[in-house]
Amino acid sequence: MSHNTFGHMFRVTTFGESHGVAIGCVVDGCPPLIPLDVTEIQADLDRRRPGQSRFTTQRQEADAVKILSGVMVHPETGVQVTTGTPIALLIENTDQRSKDYSDIKDKFRPGHADFTYEAKYGLRDYRGGGRSSARETATRVAAGAIARKIVPGMTVRAALVQMGPHKIDRGNWDWDEVARNPFFCPDKDKAAFFESYLDGIRKSGSSIGAVIEVVADGVPAGLGAPIYAKLDGDLAAALMSINAVKGVEIGDGFGAAELSGEDNADEMRMTNHGPSFLSNHAGGILGGISTGQPVVARFAVKPTSSILSPRKTVDRNGADTDILTKGRHDPCVGIRAVPVAEAMAACVLADHFIRHRGQVG
Amino acid sequence: MSHNTFGHMFRVTTFGESHGVAIGCVVDGCPPLIPLDVTEIQADLDRRRPGQSRFTTQRQEADAVKILSGVMVHPETGVQVTTGTPIALLIENTDQRSKDYSDIKDKFRPGHADFTYEAKYGLRDYRGGGRSSARETATRVAAGAIARKIVPGMTVRAALVQMGPHKIDRGNWDWDEVARNPFFCPDKDKAAFFESYLDGIRKSGSSIGAVIEVVADGVPAGLGAPIYAKLDGDLAAALMSINAVKGVEIGDGFGAAELSGEDNADEMRMTNHGPSFLSNHAGGILGGISTGQPVVARFAVKPTSSILSPRKTVDRNGADTDILTKGRHDPCVGIRAVPVAEAMAACVLADHFIRHRGQVG
């Protein structure tokens, strides 16, 4: 990872600010001859799109994606396929309200990147958070839609498994449920609870954190590369790069710190299909390399920093002041992180698939 | 991060296996004219060295490091300094017991990377874990000793804050205590408890996990680069690359998921020294860029997989079997991860310091 690019062989470069002309990305290193239609990318974007329920920001934007390069209609099959050259994707910004930013232009919002961008660059784009806006994650979802197609048989899914202190009942886990509620929650009962819980938070102008779990099925054994390109290291960096993420864990994660060696060991037995693990404390990764079991990662998202209660801060002129953030915002920004996490995991796994195929042949 | 190299401007490439001729690293991109003596590197290595208490592997090795390149005695000052060219560091392996590996040569030890290296490469170095051995981390500690000297005024310290389910009392935190017990524990009382606790685990041939906290003081505001070179993203990857690490968090980490926006906000006020934060939930990083507050990260280490109780596994020939691991091992591999974590954090911060200085000038 460097600057605004991630991946080593399957590389994604993103650009754009919340209130600029457009956001987009360049996907470089995608294998050729993969069928790719813009509707597939749009479908993933639509899952992430804000404004679809009262629980996400009311910014109304089509997020219509265009493919600018890297595909062509195959002269023989008539199907649009990738050509092996960079695939540029563009999403125009259409709902940059020409609002008055005088409230925040000169104040550093606590919990936001206002102060750090200013400290680093000597100025910051105060319009909607500029480059640090969650809007940038739309481009990752677009890239992820391509990445999903690289590893044969792989599926990557994510779900919200905790909101505030409230965890789902893992016995109720139903992947089909994820598409049926506005929280991407796999536990039907907890989703019903979250509806009233988050309504209360939303109405009070507050916000709350969340935990998301990503599961990749069908990952072949052998992906990942010692020592500084471990699959879990790359996943950790990829998930930590999502806005507001403050923690990442693989498999049992922090729970593993409390286990004995006996309890943590994933024992093995032969099956008709070859060696098989009897448990998956490791989250599908040992020594940085995939085991062939599902790859399981979780990450914590802090509460949205934009809240209606005034907070103490300072301004660019060095004076104490207070700030409160009016306008559209997500009471639980973790919700929209769910499809983003799928995209990031898919990109990392696609990259390692290509790398492994190259190195090992 | 790619393959066995990490860092973008301050780059560390490591090599070597547990039972090979030697391990080492090449530190590339170190600024010139930094005073560097081999004794400074050796001092850090001595902190990590096994065999210093009954709580770490009894492998007895001097871990004597040699500087092969990249330094010279300054013709005017007479002090040995870096030259700006790659600094190669070498540690010869001297205690590779010519033991009989027939017990494990053909069996996959649960929790180890045996199965995944074999799945990836078609063979694995079964002698002491080969490249996946914690021995590799000695080279990182050596590199970290150089990295510590890059950012003026920065200090990086780490401590063990949890062993199994037992957390330290943060009110007892005393950095001086860390050097006084074999656990790098900053809580004197808990250290006393760990002594008997870990003795019990050690004698039963079991093992236990741990949590380590790394704190970097004196980090200037502005380090880190959006979006895919965020300081927290790079720290997460760096810490996750340490053997047996299963989770990483920054600041409040997973705890932030349970907070409201009001509670999570790090408010600001002016002081004589400029803008100041009233709390540090963020762990010194906002939007991937350092705030000037201490950078705080924690990571979870799973229990050592080498235990005396037999576990079910399979062998390379596809037969079910059992395995138990005799011989030297760490009952809590998290202990030795403490100096390694300091080194990794120091390297990441040095890298971002150099990058920031380049981009912003």
Added chain:
Amino acid sequence: MSHNTFGHMFRVTTFGESHGVAIGCVVDGCPPLIPLDVTEIQADLDRRRPGQSRFTTQRQEADAVKILSGVMVHPETGVQVTTGTPIALLIENTDQRSKDYSDIKDKFRPGHADFTYEAKYGLRDYRGGGRSSARETATRVAAGAIARKIVPGMTVRAALVQMGPHKIDRGNWDWDEVARNPFFCPDKDKAAFFESYLDGIRKSGSSIGAVIEVVADGVPAGLGAPIYAKLDGDLAAALMSINAVKGVEIGDGFGAAELSGEDNADEMRMTNHGPSFLSNHAGGILGGISTGQPVVARFAVKPTSSILSPRKTVDRNGADTDILTKGRHDPCVGIRAVPVAEAMAACVLADHFIRHRGQVG
């Protein structure tokens, strides 16, 4: 360099095909607070734009560039400046004639990349050369316009110094002349000769090669990094990446092979301004690092492969056939390489300036 990105700290990623929706690039790592207006980029693009004389392809395209991200009006000065985030530049393709490609769709044009793209990817974009078209170089020129602003006091200029076997008279070198003829030729007399010379070639449907020289003045001493990031190595790769380039040389280049050590030595003497060289056989680079003298590089461009004389080739079905290329083309593609070379050199030098500032401080 990797895939479609070049540079280490100042990184340029380009995308787009000759006959796709658009071409463009993402410039990542540009320092903040640099004044940047789209008219500056457009001015450089206009120099490269085809269709301006009868000596370049008659493709008529405005090549109007848009800045999509990475700039904002400075809130205090009112001047548009870079923000430190990625600058995306977009040029829409407007003159992709819906011509009939049946002539070349299934045939490999000798000297073109048709055969190799097909060999690599299993298909190729036959419309206007797809990704291998010289059209891609417009995006580099746009990136170069930004790069020119990074190194204080640096100017990068290029000129055509040879067409076919005809070299300019270096005694006639006048930089002002370069803008006055359609060949970017600094020798007024030779430019007049080239006019009739190239007319003859153009009318016969043939083509001819050329040699271009790039000179960067005001490059501070110390840029470049041993061993595999030498300034001349990076310049060589950058210039070789331009379409149809077959050779690159620095300073005396291949001529140096014929010199003795006495003749090749650039002797030094002190001046009021410090150490000074008495000659510049080295082309401003010693040991891969800039000397402070002008950096001088030259490169050879082969003749355009699209010619009116039929050539023997094969088709995708494995049959022998002949081919001749009708339609718009450049009789001397080297002409348009002049502004491209300036851009590439500027990007390489900007990258090394940022890297040097980071490493050495």
Added chain:
Amino acid sequence: MSHNTFGHMFRVTTFGESHGVAIGCVVDGCPPLIPLDVTEIQADLDRRRPGQSRFTTQRQEADAVKILSGVMVHPETGVQVTTGTPIALLIENTDQRSKDYSDIKDKFRPGHADFTYEAKYGLRDYRGGGRSSARETATRVAAGAIARKIVPGMTVRAALVQMGPHKIDRGNWDWDEVARNPFFCPDKDKAAFFESYLDGIRKSGSSIGAVIEVVADGVPAGLGAPIYAKLDGDLAAALMSINAVKGVEIGDGFGAAELSGEDNADEMRMTNHGPSFLSNHAGGILGGISTGQPVVARFAVKPTSSILSPRKTVDRNGADTDILTKGRHDPCVGIRAVPVAEAMAACVLADHFIRHRGQVG
């Protein structure tokens, strides 16, 4: 390429100075299960080793290489093979004469990197040229010996084709001759001439430049990646990184600038073995991608800067002075560049082979 590492998937990091403890390299990304014995690496090193004739520096050094990591005896075949982990190679410096450097310690030798290293880093290793010494190239030759084994059926050979103004007669080309004379010259007659020619130069304390040609046979079509990882771009950077190289060309190179499109076109015809080219002006590369024909590159090496005639220079204190270089040196440093060029080309081709296999599958 960045800092002291080159390659993207097959990556080589080198370290060491002429008069330090040791030089060496780390080869990362080598595929597993490739038979590798130290004697194979030593054989290539022996070809490059100085002191083998009166025409290369009289430094007498065994250049004995050790493999420190990355190989093991395969448990089933008993053959030593690569494991997929980094292969570290070490060559100890044994002939660093403790000579008196007072002559050159404070003077900048014209044509050397003395001035630029000092300008960049604020100091320089004056002992034998430090990092800028040709001694570093021994490590590349070692890495190249591994790279040669990656692409099935590929052979990479180089030869000296010009010394000073004297070019070989290409009609006399005999690869077997290269091993029979101290110049790696494929033209027996010219080799005989070079013997007396270079003796004269050597005795007068002068030096002379040279041109080397590298030819890779058996390169499959499809290696190389647009646009900034073109095979010719990477070759150009790799060859330009060799000490004293001032120019690189592919195929007809600068000669192509003088050709018409008709003459430059490599026509094609079908054969029993598939599509075949009737000529190879392109040097086996079109559009940056290999054609399947031999890859042909040439590069120019300037004369050794260490000569016995005094040259004007300045010293570190800013005073005018003269310098002449006594002691061991190569009258034609181009000779020893021959095996180095083979190694660099082999590394680039191995890297692209792995990359292509990864991306295209």
